[in-house]
Amino acid sequence: DARVTQTPRHKVTEMGQEVTMRCQPILGHNTVFWYRQTMMQGLELLAYFRNRAPLDDSGMPKDRFSAEMPDATLATLKIQPSEPRDSAVYFCASEPGGGTGELFFGEGSRLTVL
Amino acid sequence: GEDVEQSLFLSVREGDSSVINCTYTDSSSTYLYWYKQEPGAGLQLLTYIFSNMDMKQDQRLTVLLNKKDKHLSLRIADTQTGDSAIYFCAESNYQLIWGAGTKLIIKP
Numbered sequence: 001d002a003r004v005t006q007t008p009r010h011k012v013t014e015m016g017q018e019v020t021m022r023c024q025p026i027l028g029h030n031t032v033f034w035y036r037q038t039m040m041q042g043l044e045l046l047a048y049f050r051n052r053a054p055l056d057d058s059g060m061p062k063d064r065f066s067a068e069m070p071d072a073t074l075a076t077l078k079i080q081p082s083e084p085r086d087s088a089v090y091f092c093a094s095e096p097g098g099g100t101g102e103l104f105f106g107e108g109s110r111l112t113v114l
Numbered sequence: 115g116e117d118v119e120q121s122l123f124l125s126v127r128e129g130d131s132s133v134i135n136c137t138y139t140d141s142s143s144t145y146l147y148w149y150k151q152e153p154g155a156g157l158q159l160l161t162y163i164f165s166n167m168d169m170k171q172d173q174r175l176t177v178l179l180n181k182k183d184k185h186l187s188l189r190i191a192d193t194q195t196g197d198s199a200i201y202f203c204a205e206s207n208y209q210l211i212w213g214a215g216t217k218l219i220i221k222p
Contacts, residue, residue, distance in 0.1 A: 043215075102159055
């Protein structure tokens with residue numbers, strides 16, 4: 001059945017390294033979100049796209065994070081350089097459209113920065 | 115600004131009813147949602163209620179909405195071990211505002 005696919009599921013890296021997380025949204029969904037989840041901050045919206053256009057990335061540290069959607073089947077979140085405080089689970093979610101709030105989440109990418 | 119608040123933990127005995135509560139601040143929210151997150155997984159939509167409704171029932175789940183008090187609750191009847199998860203409340207106007215999540219712990 002249709003699902004949001006995220007890679008990698010787990011990533012351990014050293015401080016200063018570049019990290020790229022990828023997401024394949026559900027076919028036909030026109031809105032894609034990137035969230036970060038930590039114990040301390042809970043669920044934080046980093047960025048989202050509608051019809052591949054970035055609509056809001058105000059939750060993202062601009063100096064090191066970037067989010068793109070090169071085509072309708074791929075969204076990427078890049079951190080360069082990574083820092084230990086970026087350790088978290090990063091979720092991608094897609095929505096069918098119309099701002100219904102019915103989000104379909106991927107299983108997440110667990111990032112550990114040493 | 116907009117805010118959604120939930121208790122962090124709820125512990126219930128297997129077979130009892132669980133009631134998870136949530137308060138929100140944006141009275142113009144169109145929809146209110148309950149999402150469930152099982153360990154190691156992403157969130158999944160459990161149910162939602164339109165703001166002009168008071169109650170919605172779906173099998174073991176009952177959602178109650180008190181618009182006057184801006185209070186939303188999720189009742190799970192006959193709680194089972196498989197209901198162990200974190201439950202997130204969210205409100206939506208043009209964007210989702212999430213609560214911190216309530217971890218439901220089931221005692222045998």
